[in-house]
Amino acid sequence: MCAIAGLVGLSGPDASAQVGAMLAAQRHRGPDGSGLLCDGVAVLGHARLAVLGLGDAGRQPMTSRDGRWSMVFNGEIFNYLELRMQLQSADPFDFRSGTDTEVLLETIAAWGVERALSGAAGMFAVALWDRREKELTLARDRLGEKPLVYFYDRRALAFASELKALRGFHGGALEPSAVDAYLGLGFIPAPLAIFRGCEKLEPGHLLRFRPGGEPRRARWWFPEVVAEPTRNPPPERRTALRERLAEAVRQRLRADVPVALSLSGGVDSSVIAAECVRQGAPLETFTVAMDGESGDADSARAVARHLGLNHRVLAIEGLGAREDFERMLRHYDEPFADSSAIPSLALARALAGRYKVILNGDGGDEVFGGYCHYEHIRIKQTLKQAAAAVGLCDGRRAGSAGVYVQSKVTFRTGERAWFLNGHGSGNSLNGLKALPPPKGALERALWIDRQLPLANGLNYKTDIAYGAFGTEGRAPFLDHRLEQWARSMRPEELVHGRQKKILLRAAYADYLPAGVLNRPKQGFGAPIGQWLHGPLRELAADLLPCTLLEGKPQRNRSGQQLWTLLVFAAWARHWSASW
Secondary structure (H helix, E strand, O other): OOEEEEEEOOOOHHHHHHHHHHHHOOHHHOOOOEEEEEEOOEEEEEEOOOOOOOOHHHOOOEEOOOOOEEEEEEEEEOOHHHHHHHHHHHOOOOOOOOOHHHHHHHHHHHHOHHHHHHHOOEEEEEEEEEOOOOEEEEEEOOOOOOOOEEEEOOOOEEEEOOHHHHHHHHOOEEOHHHHHHHHHHOOOOOOOOOEOOEEEOOOOEEEEEOOOOOOEEEEOOOOOOOOOOOOOOHHHHHHHHHHHHHHHHHHHOOOOOOEEEEOOOOHHHHHHHHHHHHOOOOOEEEEEEEOOOOHHHHHHHHHHHHHOOOEEEEEEOOOOOHHHHHHHHHHOOOOOOOOOHHHHHHHHHHHOOOOOEEEOOOOHHHHHOOOHHHOOHHHHHHHHHHHHHOOOOOOOOOHHHHHHHHOOOOOOHHHHHHHHOOOOOOOHHHHOOOOOOOOOHHHHHHHHHHHHHHHHHHHHHHHHHHHOOOOEEEOHHHOHHHHHHHOOOOHHHOOEOOEOOHHHHHHOOOOOOHHHHOOOOOOOOOOHHHHHOOOOHHHHHHHOOOOOOOOHHHOOOOHHHHHHHHHHHHHHHHOOOEO
């Protein structure tokens, strides 16, 4: 977890000062030092969270041995030791640091950008300045674990890890299509960004820019290329799953600082805990108990006891107060209607100063089929398509993939157009640049959930929450090699009827109690009804109806719809947003 920033197309002390201010706005992400590099019309900046190679040799910006490439990098390359061995076997040389940053940089210098990225297993947002070609390259990881936003005004391009760092460029003008997407989904998917002139780089994409030219975006990852479904016997597939997850965990344990595990007692985090024990790396584990609730804490204690792990429970009381809501507004610099952002921030705050690196079970549901809406998915999607055909939900002309997305929106297309009151058409979801999904109902649902809510919702939530307190989260289930292998499984091996995560549960049946593997899924949401009628009632009365949206359709809303409107209104006031 670090912060990157840069400005290409302008030069002189003003450009350096601007990048310095961009880093200052993101200092929480990288409290262990910062640096700037100026090369004519390019300024790169970095704020560091030291996790590997803790000495000064690991500071960024970093320049390759041949002097051509300079780089700032946020994230981790988990297979950096393997890449380093490949480089040294072809051209033996001494590395200056023990960092994955240097390994990625020298891999790029030796292999080129696309090949180096394809060989890297990790989570990352990268900015490279090519001194020879005078060209900037931005690149983002495959599943959107690390954010990368940029602003372009036909003179210069500015980029950063968080949108708040671009505040001096965009002026606070709202982008209508992004507001529309937020009102539909509760988050804003890439490439959209909430402020006009800003965009997010999509996962698995890169962007190249030369001063005087236009930014050019291209894909470097092609996830639709997947192996044919395996026909190996079930025991061999279970063994293959454990081998792949073991590799993902082993590489994510690499750090020069202590690593801990967030253990909820659910299937995913318990599997990660069991895998750590299998590898002889029994991490310290923790669970956060919110406002005296004991469900997760009791289950996590039982898992830790079974595995022989040192476990602690961190109690958080009084969650949902106005100060928690306002803390969310400060850190989430786009409107974000997932109420679990508040307990996620509380968790990260409780960990601050205790641990620098946290393993978690994020991604298990999307990779191995854990959500309840995957149950009987084919029947559900057939019914939803019929409902869309007669106008009972959106997506009539958007195909089966569009129905899957638009049948679950918070506000329908017509309502969103009414809210926008001439500022937008209310149909931005029709233009989402998603890759073509596969044909089967379950395969399509998993595919879309990885591209939309995982990359733009869950990963955004986790990155911002951990980054707010200088902590790095690592999710073994989001290893792209594991995810790609899981997509080669037949659908019925993942979900059948009401049975979910079939293959994952079977693979770890000998390592975890049946009560853990069969535990019903527990959400990490928040009691928004209680909050809206309790500590946030006066705030809602003060801010709603939101003056940026048409007033009449805001009346008589409740639950998630009311929460979505309140978050937008409060966020817009905090960040001085306007049309």
